[in-house]
Amino acid sequence: MEQRLVSLLQSPLNLNPNQLKQLHALIITSQPSIFPLFLKHVSAPATIQYARQIFDEIPQPDSLFCNSIISIFSKLSLHQEAIKVFFSAHFKRTKLAFFSVPSILKSCASLAASAEGKQVHALSLIRGFCSNVYIQTALIDFYSKNGDMDAAKRVFDEISVKDPVPCNCLISGYSKSGNVLEARRVFEMMQLRTVASWNSMISCYAHVGDPIEGLRLFERMQNEKEKPNEMTLVTVLSICAKLGDLRTGLKVKEMVDVHDLRTNLIVRTAVSEMYMKCGAVDEARKVFDEMSQRDVIAWSAMIAGYAQNGRSNDALELFEKMCLENIEPNEVTLASVLSACAQLGSVEVGxxxxxxxxxxxxxxxxYVGSALLDMYAKCGNIKRARRVFDNMKHRDVVSWNSMIGGLAINGLADDAIELYEKMIRDQFKPNDVTLIGLLTACVHGGLVEAGIRFFDSMQKEHNVTPKVEHCACMVDLYCRSGRLEDAYKFISKMETEPNVVIWGTLLSACRVHSNIELAQCSMEKLLVLEPHNSANYVLLSNIYADAGRWEEARKMRNLMRKKDVQKLAGYSWIELEDTVHKFLVGDTFHPSSDEIYDIVDGLSLQLKLVDKNSDYDLELCEAS
DNA sequence: TTAGGGTTAG
Structure with a gap:
């Protein structure tokens, strides 16, 4: 009987839970001495929960059994379970086994279980395991993932012979904590580098905001005859995407083809992404369409790319296709879909x-919360936007910016300012985008003094350097309230070079407020910055005409002709049930022209009657 | 030990 059982247990068994129980009972009742042999079978991934039950019942399980349970839980990413078993074994006075240490440390690293990991470190020291490179490497990884690079470095310094693996581990730790200098120091010190060393170092530069250095390193890697693998190419492709560097991107794509990595899902996604970010949207789609399998990331990347390139309809169409193929969208997908909806401003789709x-x-x-409230705000549903904002569990600067900007573009200047003040009280640091929203609010609300105050506080109180966009807001603010001289003074004192938006704003304000002198001055600049924009010539010509200075108005028209500037018609278009209707100012070609004008007249009458704020419920603004 | 996708403004 014993012999038969032993030989049975020595062969590979694939038992279902019932058979397992029967065998278990048989062994316990007839041959308890061969129980350890049985445990070997029970601690397999498929039967791990059963093993766990047995483990709980044994007063002092042997360390081999403990080790196999821990390592299986760890491999299955059931880290919490792995840690529980480890400590339970410890309290049952089972001695820590050498082979358990890397697994348990991996689980502690994954869960950022800092205290537990340190205890494992202490136990390993007591057992004298810490001079082993395997365990030292696991410790470096653990401390790195916990963000304790000093501890990781201390363990690293203890290693006598620096194999590539612990070095790579340390590089990746420094890389994740953004310490590119230390990462590079370790990298340069290595006698023998593996592909992983190069990959970690390159991706470190990609993430730390120095992609150019990443590319340089990739070049050096080729000079040193280190063969890149798919991870290298994916990282470098993402760098090219970030830089919008199509030339290098295409070279890397060639390497993908040469190394026959075309079928790799991640590589293909990276190639498609590279095209997308370089503006080659249709090439990206081609790569996407040719993929034999696509996961949610591939779909999301494509949808996001459409949204970022302003092709909202394509984004929504692709999203629909994705749903039809039963790919479950995640938060990343939805954030992009919402961004596409926001661009369309379509209430219905939104x-x-x-x-x-x-x-x-x-x-x-x-991400989704911010994108959602932005979409509602852009579609004019500011109440719903505010509700989303108030219900968000966590908010970051983008959430605040979206809400402040949303209130601003809906004409609710006071609410925008109030929310900004709350943002400051809640200790959120505003950035340049926040200030754009805030200044936009002032522009829409005609709040000149407030705008000036906020602009002045940017640098002084929040350490945000005004960009040309902020200056454009200020110029707009002065102009709309008729303070053209102040606008001009402001432009003269700007630290950045004024652009076409700024001079254009001043020029159009000059027509409204009949200021010929400043109009001429703006035009002088605009003739240099954008000599082919017909709008400027027409505007100045009209300003002259308004003032009865016909000769100068005519000269302007002539100058336009001389420079061969074409006047572009400003069409408006609207899409209704798959048909695009196009309109020019005053045109009467549409078959329903009369009705359309009736409705337009009605609408403008209504707009004049409606008080700008009446539709917004102020109670909702009470910050949560 | 190393890899791909996201929200705001202009």
């Missing part, structure tokens, strides 16, 4: 997707 997202409870995350 409400539909918005309800879908809120219904599934996706609205409280930072």
């Amino acid at each position: 409400e539909q997707i918005g309800s879908y997202i809120e219904g599934r409870g996706f609205a409280s995350g930072v």
Whole structure:
């Protein structure tokens, strides 16, 4: 009987839970001495929970059994379970086994279980395991993932012979904590580098905001005859995407083809992404369409690319296709879809997707929440935007910016300012985008003094350097309230070079406020900056005409002709049930022209009657 | 030990 059982247990068994129980009972009742042999079978991934039950019942399990349970839990990413078993074994006075240490440290690293990991380190020291490179490497990894690079470095310094693996581990730790200098120091010190060393170092530069240095390193890697693998190429492709460097991107794509990595899903996604970010949207789509399999990341990347390139309709179409193929969208997908909806400003589509997202409870995350409230605000539903904002569990600077900007573009200047003040009280640091929203609010509300105050506080109080966009807001602010001289003074004192937006703003304000002198001055600049924009010539010509200075108006028209500037017609268009209707000012070609004008007249009458704020419920603004 | 996708403004 014993012999038969032993030989049975020595062969590979694939037992279902019932058979397992029967065998277990048989062994316990007839041959308890061969129980350890049985444990070997029970601690397999498929039967790990059963092993766990047995483990709980044994007063002092042997360390081999403990080790296999821990390593299986760890491999299955059931880190919490692995840690529980480890400490439970410790309290049952089972001695820590050498081979358990890397697994348990991996679990502690994954969960950022700092205290537990340190205890494992202490136990390893007591058992004298810490002079082993395997365990030292696991410790470096653990401390790195916990963000304690000093501890990681201390362990590293203890290693006598520096194999590539612990070095790579340390590089990747420095890389994740953004310490590119230390990472590079370790990298340069290595006698023998592996592909992983290069990859970690290159991706470090990619993430730390120095992609150019990443490319240089990639070049050096080739000079030193180190063969890149798919991870290298993916990283370098993402650098090219970031830089919008199509030339290098295409070279890397060639390497993908040469190394026959075309079928790798991640590589293909990276190639498609590279095209996308370099503006080659249709090439990206081609790569995407030719992929034999696509995961949610591939779909999301493509949808995001469409949204970022202003091709909202394509983004939404692709999203629909994705749903039809039963790929479950995640937060990343939805954030991009919302951005596409926001660009369209279509209330109908927006409400539909918005309800879908809120219904599934996706609205409280930072990315989706911000994108959702931005979309509602852009579609004019400011109440719903505010509700999303108030219900968000966590907010970051983008959430605040989206809400402040949303209130601003909906004409609710006071609410925008109030929210900004709350943002400051809540200790959030505003950035340049926040100030754009805030200044926009002042422009829409005609709040000149407030705008000046906020502009002055940018650098002084928040250490945000005004960009040309902020200056454009200020110029707009002065201009709209008729303070053209102040606008001009402001422009003269600007630290950045004024651009066409700024001079253009001043020029159009000059028509409204009949200021010929400043108009001429703006035009002088605009003739240099954008000599082919017909709008400027027409504007100045009209300013002269308004003042009865016909001769100069005519000269302007002649200058336009001389420079061969074409006047572009400003068409408006609207899409209704797959048909695009195009209109020119005053045109009467549309078959329903009369009705259309009736409705337009009605609308403008209504707009004049409606008080700008009456539709907004102020109670909702009470910050949560 | 190393790899791909996201929100705001202009």
